[in-house]
Structure formats: C-alpha cells, structure tokens
Amino acid sequence: MHFTKLAAGIVILATATQSQAVTILTTFVPEGNSFPANGVASAPGTITGGGSLTSVFEAAADYWENAIGDDFTVSLSYGWQILGGGTLGVHNLLTEGGAPHRELSGMIRIDSTVATQWFADPTPTTHTEYTNYNEFTQNLGGGVMNTGRVFTGATGDASGRFDLLSVALHEIGHSLGLSSANNAFVAGNGDLDVDVTSPRLFPGSSIPTVSGAHLNLANALMFPSVSSGRRNLLSDADIIANMEISKFTQLGPVPEPLSMTVLGFGVLALLRRRKVS
Known part of the structure; x- marks a missing residue:
C-alpha cells in the first residue's frame, strides 16, 4: 500500500513503529455457507470492473491497518447476501471486550441484489477511473481537520455504479469503534458527537454523529449514504473518531490518493444515493 505522506495540517504526536498496527483478520464466507449470525451467504452480486469482493475487501482492510498503528486485532467474516431496502452493506458486532470496549x-x-450494480476496482489503490478529486475541511472545535477525501467524475466501469471499495471501507470502519452495538460508542454518544481528547489529534473537537453510529459529515467515509459514481476514502475525521472511541493513540500514515490520471471533467454520476449501515 502506498501511504507515504500526511494530509496538510496534520502534526503527528506519536507514530507507530513498523511492527505495530491494527490487524484485521478477514474470512470470506462463500455462497451457501452460513455467516456467524444472520443467515447464509448468497451468490455474488452484479460486479463490473475486473476485481472481486475478496480482493477489494482485503485492500480496504489494508487502508485501515495503515491508518491506525495500535497493536490490536479484530476478526471479520464477510460475504454476499441479499439485503434489499436500498442497503449496500451491513456490519454486525459479534463480540467485544477489554477496557475500553473494542x-x-x-x-x-x-448486498447481492441483482439491481445493485457494483464497481469492483482491480487496482483499488489507484483511482484512475475518477476524474475529480476533492478534499473537505472543517473546524469542529479543535482546529481545522480533514472531513472528506472524495473522488467523483467516474468513467468506464465505475460510471453509474457503486464503488465496492468505499462500502468495504465504511463497513470495516464500523468494526473499529463506530458501532451502535459497541458499548464504548454508546457510552459516549449521548450528545450525538465524538468528543476528541488528547493525546489524539485535534483534542477539543466534537465530531457530530447521526443514527446508526455514523458521522454527520456529508463527505466523510462514515456518512450513512453514498452515491453511485463516487469513491470515498478515509478522512481524518473518520480515523480520529474511531481512535477516540476505541482509545487508540498511534496514528499511522494517512492514506493519500495516488497518481490520479485526470481525464477531463465529465458529468458527475451522482444521481442515486444508497444507504450503508
């Protein structure tokens, strides 16, 4: 993975050593096999692009592993299932423990509903299918932080389809703190925000939340809905919110977009919005 520099305005108070990192152990649940809870895995969804759920999900796990440097392991089972109701993905906490609860x-x-059209990027660490890139910032009380890293202007197979990488990143993000079943999140969310404390970056910030353990920041990865033809990467707000909830302290290199080839400003494929849980 290419995570070589930090976003502007970030000052590292503590960085992880090469041997430290959050570890995300992943297990794919094939068609016909049972999930640990909530039924049986279905056949793959409607995928275009040349990638697969397994390759994209592993890349998404790498993004998060590189973002948080604390020594901690979470195990995730994942696979396809018909969800319906406009839902692209669902995360469920199975077990938690420790202090704080992680x-x-x-x-x-x-979601494997036939009508849900997925773009599975065969090269999920590059973003050449998108012609526009924007970063968003906001002062949430502790200084100006990045609140969104967003690609739009999708071309080719990415046009008009939901980005599988964005949804995998979002759902994995729930497993690192932002989960309505996580006792640490529930205990601190009475005022509908994540209050950032030292030694994490931007202490004094209040990162707003909304139903279902999401961030109430329209361009954040952990916002509750996503458009087709759009790619959301981890923002500082996404990372820091999870670090605060789970009391992580070691910030890894922040993911930066790689060598995007600008193909021209096309029509944005942002006509449909779907929700992620």
Missing part, C-alpha cells in the same frame, strides 16, 4: 469479532454483509 470489537473483537464481527461480520459484514454486502
């Missing part, structure tokens, strides 16, 4: 195991189901 998720130890969970499961993620990705």
Whole structure:
C-alpha cells in the first residue's frame, strides 16, 4: 500500500513503529455457507470492473491497518447476501471486550441484489477511473481537520455504479469503534458527537454523529449514504473518531490518493444515493 505522506495540517504526536498496527483478520464466507449470525451467504452480486469482493475487501482492510498503528486485532467474516431496502452493506458486532470496549469479532454483509450494480476496482489503490478529486475541511472545535477525501467524475466501469471499495471501507470502519452495538460508542454518544481528547489529534473537537453510529459529515467515509459514481476514502475525521472511541493513540500514515490520471471533467454520476449501515 502506498501511504507515504500526511494530509496538510496534520502534526503527528506519536507514530507507530513498523511492527505495530491494527490487524484485521478477514474470512470470506462463500455462497451457501452460513455467516456467524444472520443467515447464509448468497451468490455474488452484479460486479463490473475486473476485481472481486475478496480482493477489494482485503485492500480496504489494508487502508485501515495503515491508518491506525495500535497493536490490536479484530476478526471479520464477510460475504454476499441479499439485503434489499436500498442497503449496500451491513456490519454486525459479534463480540467485544477489554477496557475500553473494542470489537473483537464481527461480520459484514454486502448486498447481492441483482439491481445493485457494483464497481469492483482491480487496482483499488489507484483511482484512475475518477476524474475529480476533492478534499473537505472543517473546524469542529479543535482546529481545522480533514472531513472528506472524495473522488467523483467516474468513467468506464465505475460510471453509474457503486464503488465496492468505499462500502468495504465504511463497513470495516464500523468494526473499529463506530458501532451502535459497541458499548464504548454508546457510552459516549449521548450528545450525538465524538468528543476528541488528547493525546489524539485535534483534542477539543466534537465530531457530530447521526443514527446508526455514523458521522454527520456529508463527505466523510462514515456518512450513512453514498452515491453511485463516487469513491470515498478515509478522512481524518473518520480515523480520529474511531481512535477516540476505541482509545487508540498511534496514528499511522494517512492514506493519500495516488497518481490520479485526470481525464477531463465529465458529468458527475451522482444521481442515486444508497444507504450503508
């Protein structure tokens, strides 16, 4: 993975050593096999692009592993299932423990409804299918932080389809703290925000939340809905919110977009919005 520099305005108070990192152990649940809870895995969804759920999900796990440097392991089962109701993905916490409460195991189901059209990027660490890139910032009380890293202007197979990488990143993000079943999140969310404390970056910030353990920031990865033709990467707000909830302290290199080839400003494929859980 290419995570070589930090976003502007970030000052590292503590960085992880090469041997430290959050570890996300992943297990794919094939068609016909049972999830740890909530039924049986279905056949793959409607995929275009040349990638697969397994390759994209592993890449998404790598993004999060590189973002948080604390020594901690979470185990996730994942696979396809017909979800319906406009839902692209669902995360369920299975076990948690420790102090603070951190998720130890969970499961993620990705919608395989035929009508849900997926773009599975064969090269999920590059973003050449998108012609526009924007970063968003906001002062949430502790200084100006990045609140969104967003690609739009999708071309080719990515056009008009939901980005599988974005949804995998979102659902894995729930397993690291932002989960309505996580006792640490529930205990601190009475005022509908995540209050950032030292030694994490931007202490004094209040990162707003909304139903279902999501961030109430329209361009954040952990916002509750996503458009087709759009790619959301981890923002500082997404990372820091999870670090605060789970009391992680070691920030890894922040993911930066790689060598995007600008193909021209096309029509944005942002006509449909779907929700992620």
